[in-house]
Amino acid sequence: MAFKPRDLKEVPSVDALLIELGTGPFVQDSLTAPVGRNDSWAGATTSGRKVFVKHLIGPEADVRVRMHRLLSFECFAEGLPTAALRGPAFLGADEASALVAYDYVDNARSGAELMVDEAFGPELAENIGRAIGMLHEAPVTGLAEFDQSPPPHPSLGLLQGLPMSVFESMSFAELQAWRLMQTDAALGKAIEELREREQGAPRVPSHCDLRVDQFLVADDNFLVTDWEEFRLADPARDVGAFAGEWLHRSILDIATTRGDSTFTDIELTHETVLSRGVEKMQRLLPLVRRFWHGYRQVRPRMDVTLATRATAYAGWHLLDRLLAGASRATRLSGIERAAAGIGRAALISPEQFVTTLGFEELPEAAGESPGQRNEAVGTSLGEREAAA
DSSP states (O other): OEEOOOOGGGOTHHHHHHHHHTSOOBOGGGOBEEOSSSEEEEEEBTTSOEEEEEEOOSOHHHHHHHHHHHHHHHHHHTTSOTTSOOOSOEEEEETTTTEEEEEOOTTOEEHHHHHHTTOOOHHHHHHHHHHHHHHHHSOOOOGGGSOOSOOOOSOHHHHHOOOHHHHHHSOHHHHHHHHHHHTOHHHHHHHHHHHHHHHTSOOEEEOSSOOGGGEEEETTEEEEOOOTTOEEEOTHHHHHHHHHHHHHHHHHGGGSOTTOSSOOOOOOOHHHHHHHHHHHHHHHTHHHHHHHHHHHHHOTTOOTTHHHHHHHHHHHHHHHHHHHHHTTOSSOOHHHHHHHHHHHHHHHOHHHHHHHHTOSSOTTTTTOOHHHHHHHHHHHHHHHHHHO
């Protein structure tokens, strides 16, 4: 999705950076603005080269640390294996103006488009797992160049109360979502325990803000964007985020015909939500198993509790998606509440959901057919959510 870009006359430093990088300025008529929280421009330059420029926006201190993380990743990426998770080709930056420039990736589709069109296949999922594993396994030198602070979310502070400035800026749906979480003692305890386990986990190079819409896929190649949260962190965050994306999609699809051979207009009672949720999970969660298989191929000696922490982070991912959706809505929908309920269950009792999400040996290795495993996938999660 793209919109009309901000007028470059208001940001002359953009063309100044491109001239300095040797591409020449943008051709105005070619510009689009990909959707995102930052200002951005994509299009052809006078040299004929297509580029993408991002302008980081926000409080000055926040922009400064995001720029530092992003540039630390670009330096680190120079030594990564070709098959490791990486971003588009980096052209350069203007730190004072908070600008970064990349080669534009032609003919690419986002992972979110592929997900919705049911074109995100198991081979792609496995290759992404392998690429993330290689990022996590990459040796680290020069620790001073890396942000080693823990990621801010899930925030224990916000679970206690919202600052007035934050409260006043929120939609009614966001306030609904925060009220649900702040009044849930079991959820608060689970998040506190997860943050404690994170402190004792190995820290590796991690993206820390992974979503399928950040993947750019062209033919057999893929890249990932938005490295502003890159740091040394618990690898379970990236693994859990990928699993959480598919768990979230499976819940949202309850109210759609996506993946159905036949579907009639029925009332979505609690029972039908659970039964359709089981069906959707059986269809989509095998992609998480293929991702996990690829990940384990390059990280066979990972710490033994990573899968449990990843499951908890997958649960948190659904709550994070609840908050993201609420920022654009006036009320929480029933499907969003159902997704949050599944996420809550996985966060509170991650040990019970590890195998449900697919963080285990492949079914063939355990002597179980893929069909048998798929049948158990959604049933387990649906039954436990109903009991929660």
